[in-house]
Amino acid sequence: MSTTTTKIDNRAEVLDAARAALTPEIVAFIEECTADEHVHSHLIRVLHKVQGHYGYLSAEQMDAVAQLLQVPTSRVTGVATFYHFFRLEPRGKYMLSVCLGTACYVKGAERIADKLQEELGIHFGETTKDKLFSLEATRCLGTCGLAPVVMIEDKVYGGMEPDQVPALIGKYAKMAQEEKKA
Amino acid sequence: MNTTVLNTYQELVNAAKARLAEACPENTIRIQVGSATCENAAGALEVWQEFEKSIRTSGRKDILLHRTGCTGRCSREPIVGIFVPGKMPVKYQQVDRDMAHQIFMHHVLGGELMGEQVLDRPDTAPDYQVLVCDAQHCGCCINGSAVETFRQQLAAAELDAKKVQLIPTGCLGFCSMPRAEHTTSVHIRPDNIVYNVKSVEDVARIVKEHLVEGRVVESLVSNETSINQGFFNLYGDVVFFNRQKRIALRNAGVINPESLDEYIQYSGFKALNDVLGKGDPDWVVDQVTLSQLRGRGGGGFPTGLKWKLTRQNVKDECYIICNADEGDPGAFMDRSMLESDPFSVIEGMIIAGYAVGATRGFFYVRAEYPLAIKRIEHAIGVCRKNGLLGKNILGSDYSLDLEIRLGAGAFVCGEETALIHSIEGERGQPRIRPPFPAQSGLWGKPTCINNVETFANIPALFVFGADWFRKVGTEKSGGTKVFALAGKINHTGLVEVPMGATIREVVYNIGGGVAKGKSLKGVQTGGPAGGIIPVSLIDTPIDYDTLGKMGSIMGSGGMIVLDEDDCMVDVAKFFITFCQDESCGKCTPCREGTKRMLEILERITAGKGEAGDIEKLERLAMLVKNSSLCGLGKAAPNPVLSTIKHFRAEYEAHIHDKRCVSRKCKALIKYEVDADKCVGCTMCARNCPVDCISGTRKEPHLIDQGKCIKCGRCFEVCRFDAVNRL
Numbered sequence A: 001m002s003t004t005t006t007k008i009d010n011r012a013e014v015l016d017a018a019r020a021a022l023t024p025e026i027v028a029f030i031e032e033c034t035a036d037e038h039v040h041s042h043l044i045r046v047l048h049k050v051q052g053h054y055g056y057l058s059a060e061q062m063d064a065v066a067q068l069l070q071v072p073t074s075r076v077t078g079v080a081t082f083y084h085f086f087r088l089e090p091r092g093k094y095m096l097s098v099c100l101g102t103a104c105y106v107k108g109a110e111r112i113a114d115k116l117q118e119e120l121g122i123h124f125g126e127t128t129k130d131k132l133f134s135l136e137a138t139r140c141l142g143t144c145g146l147a148p149v150v151m152i153e154d155k156v157y158g159g160m161e162p163d164q165v166p167a168l169i170g171k172y173a174k175m176a177q178e179e180k181k182a
Numbered sequence B: 001m002n003t004t005v006l007n008t009y010q011e012l013v014n015a016a017k018a019r020l021a022e023a024c025p026e027n028t029i030r031i032q033v034g035s036a037t038c039e040n041a042a043g044a045l046e047v048w049q050e051f052e053k054s055i056r057t058s059g060r061k062d063i064l065l066h067r068t069g070c071t072g073r074c075s076r077e078p079i080v081g082i083f084v085p086g087k088m089p090v091k092y093q094q095v096d097r098d099m100a101h102q103i104f105m106h107h108v109l110g111g112e113l114m115g116e117q118v119l120d121r122p123d124t125a126p127d128y129q130v131l132v133c134d135a136q137h138c139g140c141c142i143n144g145s146a147v148e149t150f151r152q153q154l155a156a157a158e159l160d161a162k163k164v165q166l167i168p169t170g171c172l173g174f175c176s177m178p179r180a181e182h183t184t185s186v187h188i189r190p191d192n193i194v195y196n197v198k199s200v201e202d203v204a205r206i207v208k209e210h211l212v213e214g215r216v217v218e219s220l221v222s223n224e225t226s227i228n229q230g231f232f233n234l235y236g237d238v239v240f241f242n243r244q245k246r247i248a249l250r251n252a253g254v255i256n257p258e259s260l261d262e263y264i265q266y267s268g269f270k271a272l273n274d275v276l277g278k279g280d281p282d283w284v285v286d287q288v289t290l291s292q293l294r295g296r297g298g299g300g301f302p303t304g305l306k307w308k309l310t311r312q313n314v315k316d317e318c319y320i321i322c323n324a325d326e327g328d329p330g331a332f333m334d335r336s337m338l339e340s341d342p343f344s345v346i347e348g349m350i351i352a353g354y355a356v357g358a359t360r361g362f363f364y365v366r367a368e369y370p371l372a373i374k375r376i377e378h379a380i381g382v383c384r385k386n387g388l389l390g391k392n393i394l395g396s397d398y399s400l401d402l403e404i405r406l407g408a409g410a411f412v413c414g415e416e417t418a419l420i421h422s423i424e425g426e427r428g429q430p431r432i433r434p435p436f437p438a439q440s441g442l443w444g445k446p447t448c449i450n451n452v453e454t455f456a457n458i459p460a461l462f463v464f465g466a467d468w469f470r471k472v473g474t475e476k477s478g479g480t481k482v483f484a485l486a487g488k489i490n491h492t493g494l495v496e497v498p499m500g501a502t503i504r505e506v507v508y509n510i511g512g513g514v515a516k517g518k519s520l521k522g523v524q525t526g527g528p529a530g531g532i533i534p535v536s537l538i539d540t541p542i543d544y545d546t547l548g549k550m551g552s553i554m555g556s557g558g559m560i561v562l563d564e565d566d567c568m569v570d571v572a573k574f575f576i577t578f579c580q581d582e583s584c585g586k587c588t589p590c591r592e593g594t595k596r597m598l599e600i601l602e603r604i605t606a607g608k609g610e611a612g613d614i615e616k617l618e619r620l621a622m623l624v625k626n627s628s629l630c631g632l633g634k635a636a637p638n639p640v641l642s643t644i645k646h647f648r649a650e651y652e653a654h655i656h657d658k659r660c661v662s663r664k665c666k667a668l669i670k671y672e673v674d675a676d677k678c679v680g681c682t683m684c685a686r687n688c689p690v691d692c693i694s695g696t697r698k699e700p701h702l703i704d705q706g707k708c709i710k711c712g713r714c715f716e717v718c719r720f721d722a723v724n725r726l
């Protein structure tokens, strides 16, 4: 009796699906990385690129990265969950980070943090229901001279007082509204 | 000597000179605007745009806008410098768009000084400024004090402070220059002339010929360029700067961080030229060993020895890594250096790479520093184009290229073995050492890891000599250290002082003392791995060894000033929270030990401390310290141990008397209205977020203690001091 084994080579399909899950620029970037003899060492760079574009890392994208870089998905997930910088869920329109580094802490950053949580009605790591704000704590933005500081997207607000929090949030809420209208 | 290298370098220098001369002809007025993360956050970009617009509308072709990095004077930013040929450089502080416009109209076009906004120095516009070095090792012999001699001679010549201003400064850095023994360096602004004087007669000649008659005294002029002459010409009149000694920060705030030409103008790549020209890596290692440079990343490991060990292990591949992870929350030296003078770090790296035999190099930068990343990327590109990176650097047979790898927000990745894992694309967990990276590092090959500041020191060390470098510091640590001064201090910013300076000098003479007139309680150094130095010890000269003895560490250079309002138990809790968050979880003592320590500290600050808690903390601390795998766990207990050592009474007050002397721990304080002082203005009641203050207009108010959440609003808003915090 003879047995026949059918080999199914669906590698091309899988890779196509992986490419489709990412933007052409990211795919090109990954291909550049694969030229290096130490391909795996580019994993974190690639994840930075993906998060830079989508704002977070979805399971689908992490799978795609795993396929294209030829590393196990478990390793991609392992790395994505180890580093604080990577987010596994979508974020709000505006990213609000409060610095809780030493310099900011001794200048009362905790009170700013409390006020922000109170005003937005969310805790750190959460996003408001209207998907407008995500709140995050960071450790030192390197602008300790302006402590305590809050960063919204990439704009730094220094010398914050709890009193200024509502107006600051209001300003961005209004900006979003106007953008919507336009 | 490799003449190809020398010639290639000389060509670079000539080309740079020619381009600079063309870009900035002699009679150009220069407007200098800083641009680093700090400056930009304070509004430097808008200021830049305003000047751009003003220059355009004025139609003037002889006004040049010049971008620099930052000087490290964070609390006064944005800083704008105005350079009118033949006039004293003027710096304006905290400039905004409006003021930029005013400065342009009145000062640049109108030639009129806007006194009030001048950095630290309102109302002075003397014809000359005389900066006299009064540092000890400059060894002036004119009756003990050159400054005094100048004062007498100036008085005799009837030159008052309005005409000539005399400024004693710390070391001007001229001592690095070859010159006769026992001479004092004197810097005359705005002519930017440096004299070496050694007698009363010399001083008299300078006063008469230069300051009165306006002729340069050629025979006393020093023709060498000092390490930070550019810096002192710009900022020498500002106390914050003139008490410092700038080696690593020599170009910060002076040159355009994106201009290779300007870097070369200030001796840039001269060290590399010397090193490659000589062509002997062993000599390079010897020089660094001789200089007694120690790693600035925290550990203080002798750099020369590290290079030697790496070199010994090289068979084929070898890597060089710059650690720019700067995880200490409250430190920003490395960021500032990378943003303000990236070329010097790159030059240091190439020299190190050459010495150890590296074939490939990496910058590991934390992702939170986008501007620094951009500047290094740019600088690497420029270096490649100019034959300073890549194949056959400067025409020598040495080749090296650099790449950037980003961190992703994990403090532990600053640890060298974790960092290597991270570059390899793994989770950033440390591993047991040995083998040390010098033996087996990245991809199992010998790897040399140094900190940003360590590299930034290297070029200066070679240009001015290992011996000079060593003499700047203390017996066992050569050179300077940059500190990021923050917290309750008047002038926050970056400060570079010789090893062996005291905390008092840094906090009071340079930092302008504690903010808001409060009293100093202590200074935290070394970040989460460090400790707190109490006010009683601030006169100890600081270097790696003395700080260790005081229960702290040098660390990477964070220096947080704490005042009477800071509770030491709370600060210890803050750092343990940090380490607990950042523990990678690989080993139990660190992962669990810090958690248990945190629980005890939380209990104590919540007023639930028990007798024996301090001993329990100490026992746990020693356990974590002794049995953790990596430096994070080993050092995590330091803030707790050092606060217990120096502030035990505070812990005891929390535990036994349920009292927080600094009134910081919420659970241990309460707010009360003083009925005698309360005028019934209702201010507090209107501001209380939980509406727990009762009382009608003009009647004393009362706080419902059961409902009060101790937010402190009432205390802050009462204008009659009627709310007490007890």
Ligand SMILES: Cc1cc2nc3c(=O)[nH]c(=O)nc-3n(C[C@H](O)[C@H](O)[C@H](O)COP(=O)(O)O)c2cc1C
Pocket (backbone or CB within 6 Å): B294, B295, B296, B297, B298, B299, B300, B301, B303, B306, B323, B324, B325, B326, B327, B328, B411, B412, B413, B414, B415, B416, B417, B449, B450, B451, B452, B454, B556, B630, B631, B632
């Ligand atoms: C938890 C931990 C964090 C560290 N973080 C940094 C850092 O942010 N920057 C740095 O240069 N060194 C850091 N180090 C020290 C490095 O392991 C290494 O000693 C240093 O980069 C060597 O460079 P140096 O000899 O020039 O100081 C850290 C060490 C530990 C244990």
Ligand code: SF4
Pocket (backbone or CB within 6 Å): B412, B429, B430, B582, B583, B584, B585, B586, B587, B588, B590, B591, B628, B629, B630, B631, B632, B633, B634
């Ligand atoms: S000491 Fe802490 S950070 Fe270091 S390996 Fe152990 S768990 Fe990880």
Ligand code: SF4
Pocket (backbone or CB within 6 Å): B671, B684, B687, B688, B689, B690, B691, B692, B693, B703, B707, B708, B709, B710, B711, B712, B713, B714, B715
């Ligand atoms: S401390 Fe805050 S909650 Fe308490 S009485 Fe004052 S304002 Fe109200």
Ligand code: FES
Pocket (backbone or CB within 6 Å): A099, A100, A101, A102, A103, A104, A105, A139, A140, A141, A142, A143, A144, A145, A147, A148, A149, B329, B330, B331
């Ligand atoms: S501690 Fe907040 S910016 Fe450094």
Ligand code: FES
Pocket (backbone or CB within 6 Å): A145, B036, B037, B038, B039, B070, B071, B072, B073, B074, B077, B332, B336, B493, B494
């Ligand atoms: S001034 Fe640049 S670091 Fe703050």
